[in-house]
């Protein structure tokens with residue numbers, strides 16, 4: 001008797017019907033296909049510090065290759081807790097308030113999933129980093145966007161206040177800000193604290209660029225505000241700080257009750273992150289605090305080098321206050337939309353940048369692109385040369 005024909009699987013009714021491949025994947029792929037200079041996706045083209053690589057090699061060779069504890073290796077959690085105390089004056093218990101994650105991306109996922117329920121509203125600021133909204137959507141939440149407007153992208157706090165209602169469950173913040181390079185100052189944190197107190201909502205603070213600020217500015221971490229911290233998940237990433245984005249190690253600092261719920265998700269999303277890298281980071285963090293303390297100056301020099309070289313270009317810009325991104329207004333060059341233009345630029349001019357419209361709910365009409373300056377000086381000089389020809 002003939003075998004019955006195999007049934008084909010049913011079509012998947014997507015939970016994220018409007019989501020495609022991210023703009024970072026698309027532009028990096030296109031840059032590779034075209035052999036273009038890639039200043040699109042945010043990653044350095046130089047390596048992490050040799051002393052850090054050495055510590056990881058040491059632990060790899062020292063048979064530290066089995067599961068780390070679910071919440072992260074103790075030495076790393078203690079080093080994070082010490083750093084948060086030294087920099088922001090907040091005392092945290094590494095056993096109940098610090099969790100190591102597989103990148104900030106995982107920490108953002110678990111923090112948002114821990115608090116958002118169907119029908120909840122989540123406030124975020126656009127342009128917004130791409131990984132927040134899909135997680136809110138997956139958990140039945142509804143995003144309410146507050147537009148930040150070029151060139152200075154200041155927060156219109158009255159607009160935020162007017163959006164707060166009894167369904168407001170969470171505010172997601174990001175300073176220093178990807179993609180605009182702006183930072184929140186003490187008055188922004190004061191406004192955020194006042195709104196949080198009024199609404200009783202949670203805060204997820206994406207602080208992955210916490211060590212990359214310029215002009216002597218200090219990072220206004222949510223950890224500096226003990227009352228605000230009581231309702232907050234503070235997320236960071238070692239990828240940015242140590243030039244090792246491919247290692248995907250981040251962390252979340254949150255009060256014990258929030259951390260307990262966060263870990264319920266973390267233990268089933270990844271359970272834990274790789275052991276030798278965590279141990280290497282712990283050693284390096286203790287032995288070389290100067291690395292993160294000098295990171296702002298390191299990137300400020302790169303920003304200045306790029307911007308000095310772009311002075312003769314047709315781009316308009318407000319120098320970034322933080323991150324390793326610079327937003328550029330290209331409206332004096334063309335009226336083409338940013339996605340079409342950046343694609344053409346990659347193919348024809350041999351340089352890949354990131355258009356800003358994918359950071360908006362509705363494609364923005366602003367003629368803006370983002371350039372990543374976490375690059376060797378020679379790469380920056382070559383990029384500036386290409387950009388000055390436009």
Ligand code: PMP
Nearest residue numbers: 103104105129178208237239250
């Ligand atoms: N948040 C922001 C604002 C980012 O720019 C990035 C990465 N570039 C992340 C989160 C994700 O960090 P990770 O690579 O550690 O997951």
Ligand code: GLN
Nearest residue numbers: 024025040041042043178
């Ligand atoms: N966060 C990086 C950026 O902004 C990209 C990370 C990713 O590719 N998901 O470029």
